[in-house]
Amino acid sequence: MTTVEFEPWDDPQEKPLIHFQNVTKKFGEFTAIDNLTIDIYEREFYALLGPSGCGKTTLMRMLAGFETPTTGKILLAGQDIAPVPPNKRATNMMFQSYALFPHLSIWENIAFGLKREGMAKPDINNRVDEMLRLTRLEQFARRKPHQISGGQRQRVALARSLAKAPKLLLLDEPLGALDKKLRQETQFELMDIQEKTGTTFVIVTHDQEEAMTVASRVAVMDHGKIIQVATPDRIYETPNSVYVADFIGDVNIIEGTTSAAGEDSYSIDWADGLAPLKATSSVSFSDGQKCHLAIRPEKVAISTDKPEGAANTVQGRVLDIAYLGNISTYHVELPSGEVIKAQAANTRRISRRSYTWEDTVWLSWTATAGVLLAS
Amino acid sequence: MNKTSWFNVVSLTLGFAFLYIPMIILIIFSFNESKLVTVWAGFSTKWYGELLHNEAFLNAAWVTIKVAVFSSTIATVLGTMAAYVLVRGGRFMGRTLFSGMIYAPLVMPEVITGLSLLLLFIGIGLDRGVLTIVLAHSTFSMCYVSVVVSSRLVTFDRSLEEAALDLGCSAAQAFRLVTLPIIAPAVISGWLLAFTLSLDDLVIASFTTGPSATTLPIRIFSAVRLGVSPEINALSTIMIAIVTFGVITASLITKHQMVRQKREEQEAVRS
Numbered sequence A: 001m002t003t004v005e006f007e008p009w010d011d012p013q014e015k016p017l018i019h020f021q022n023v024t025k026k027f028g029e030f031t032a033i034d035n036l037t038i039d040i041y042e043r044e045f046y047a048l049l050g051p052s053g054c055g056k057t058t059l060m061r062m063l064a065g066f067e068t069p070t071t072g073k074i075l076l077a078g079q080d081i082a083p084v085p086p087n088k089r090a091t092n093m094m095f096q097s098y099a100l101f102p103h104l105s106i107w108e109n110i111a112f113g114l115k116r117e118g119m120a121k122p123d124i125n126n127r128v129d130e131m132l133r134l135t136r137l138e139q140f141a142r143r144k145p146h147q148i149s150g151g152q153r154q155r156v157a158l159a160r161s162l163a164k165a166p167k168l169l170l171l172d173e174p175l176g177a178l179d180k181k182l183r184q185e186t187q188f189e190l191m192d193i194q195e196k197t198g199t200t201f202v203i204v205t206h207d208q209e210e211a212m213t214v215a216s217r218v219a220v221m222d223h224g225k226i227i228q229v230a231t232p233d234r235i236y237e238t239p240n241s242v243y244v245a246d247f248i249g250d251v252n253i254i255e256g257t258t259s260a261a262g263e264d265s266y267s268i269d270w271a272d273g274l275a276p277l278k279a280t281s282s283v284s285f286s287d288g289q290k291c292h293l294a295i296r297p298e299k300v301a302i303s304t305d306k307p308e309g310a311a312n313t314v315q316g317r318v319l320d321i322a323y324l325g326n327i328s329t330y331h332v333e334l335p336s337g338e339v340i341k342a343q344a345a346n347t348r349r350i351s352r353r354s355y356t357w358e359d360t361v362w363l364s365w366t367a368t369a370g371v372l373l374a375s
Numbered sequence B: 001m002n003k004t005s006w007f008n009v010v011s012l013t014l015g016f017a018f019l020y021i022p023m024i025i026l027i028i029f030s031f032n033e034s035k036l037v038t039v040w041a042g043f044s045t046k047w048y049g050e051l052l053h054n055e056a057f058l059n060a061a062w063v064t065i066k067v068a069v070f071s072s073t074i075a076t077v078l079g080t081m082a083a084y085v086l087v088r089g090g091r092f093m094g095r096t097l098f099s100g101m102i103y104a105p106l107v108m109p110e111v112i113t114g115l116s117l118l119l120l121f122i123g124i125g126l127d128r129g130v131l132t133i134v135l136a137h138s139t140f141s142m143c144y145v146s147v148v149v150s151s152r153l154v155t156f157d158r159s160l161e162e163a164a165l166d167l168g169c170s171a172a173q174a175f176r177l178v179t180l181p182i183i184a185p186a187v188i189s190g191w192l193l194a195f196t197l198s199l200d201d202l203v204i205a206s207f208t209t210g211p212s213a214t215t216l217p218i219r220i221f222s223a224v225r226l227g228v229s230p231e232i233n234a235l236s237t238i239m240i241a242i243v244t245f246g247v248i249t250a251s252l253i254t255k256h257q258m259v260r261q262k263r264e265e266q267e268a269v270r271s
């Protein structure tokens, strides 16, 4: 991993490689991309995350040149790319549907782009072999796409897009069909390639863990809009909306109303008969404003006795336990009917677990554990 | 299926009898020893031998084959191009009209096609002969090719062409290196269809031919008016064989190749 901080988006001197400027894409009446403005910097690993149909593929297709924005501009290194046809763009795309050429062998599929470049025969051979090795497809080189498995096809598609070593690589769900181990290995290969070649990656993924692992920044989309763009840790720790908090990882959302309780600190009325919750927030809230407190389950501690000195404590009954191996998630029902999830590491054997179904337990968290969100 | 009913058996038998008895009789009598077509006098292949010495028939056969090869090739090129534009061209002004118009010659009475082509050739002062028949045949068989090819193209995964563009192909290269190899079976069966259509066309050829170019169907037709000879039976049998071969090959290619290719193509994309 790089030791130097890589944060070009915080540097006002830095010029973005790709700049979407108020880009809207409509298919007939339907708006697939809605007035979107983003910057992607050179050498970034930019992950697009969002529910199915939110416009991720459409955004990529505009970068590759298969769709033109209905309004707005896309600049690549400062130049409007609208007039540049797909075959003249220094980008390669890995298609969500793979789009492997059925009449060509795996080897020829990977060599296809290199041959168009007019690369010399021995160089093509070397490059294709390198790609085959990288994606562990050596023994399938002579087969046709219909003679290999789904995960292998996905790797062929990946190898084919990597082969030309473009400046900008667009990967539409590149690893979805791979098993976990191979997926992780390939993720590291991709990061390695990225570091060696300085390629800029834009990657679509449905796997948050993947986005967290590989991405320099994560963009969360919904209905053709970007909801938040930030580094993985900031997306996770300080989501800007309930939507993002809920989309990335597991979260408890508690609704309430705020009242000021000192500088950057608020108390939240949230349930009748229960003490208000304490939370800090750098965003200011007015008194009586509706708010949502988002707390990650791993930041909620669970105990049999009431913990001393915790900012927030609530009592409840264990409703359900989800055992995940290294950790367990406890679903605890409060007297008000709300269910709060708490996570605890399984440091003991399961038979010696301290809490079980129907036990009364205490949940506690600090004032800084949660994020206070307006919407 | 439940038990085959009598009605089905009878209608099937009648239907096939109606279709094939004339042809079977023709084929049988082509092997007749006798000069009289209606009297069986023993098996012989002598009329096939005679054919080889009949200059008029051999010339006509040569003209027919030339016409069929050239016209089906032209029709295949034009028909494939038309199909590609109509399926892939996106929406352009009058697209629906054009795609309707391309099917019109399929239902147009041949007499009218022939007559209008004749008028055109006279109008532009083109001497009638092999060239005019080739043009006429290309015109009417082109739409058959385009129907066959476009039915293949609509099921063709567009992203394959996009992938080719993405990897640096020009539009023409993408067509040559990706689209054409994949739709090739449809193009070939289109060519075979056009070839057989040209081979047995009498009406349009009669309208557009000149004294220098007599095709086999025209020669047979005029010979028959002077009486049917066993030689003609033999010739017709050969033509039946060629046409049958062409049609069967075309449909086999369509069935097997295209089914296989489509499966491969579907498997090559994510299921």
Ligand SMILES: Nc1ncnc2c1ncn2[C@@H]1O[C@H](COP(=O)(O)OP(=O)(O)OP(=O)(O)O)[C@@H](O)[C@H]1O
Residues within 6 Å of the ligand: A027, A030, A032, A050, A051, A052, A053, A054, A055, A056, A057, A058, A059, A096
């Ligand atoms: N050519 C098109 N014509 C009409 N609508 C389209 C077209 N392409 C995409 N859309 C619509 O635009 C929206 C965004 O599509 P897109 O393919 O970008 O989604 P996505 O975010 O990639 O989804 P997924 O995660 O399922 O791949 C969808 O609602 C889709 O139906």
Ligand SMILES: [Mg+2]
Residues within 6 Å of the ligand: A056, A057, A058, A096, A172
């Ligand atoms: Mg998509």
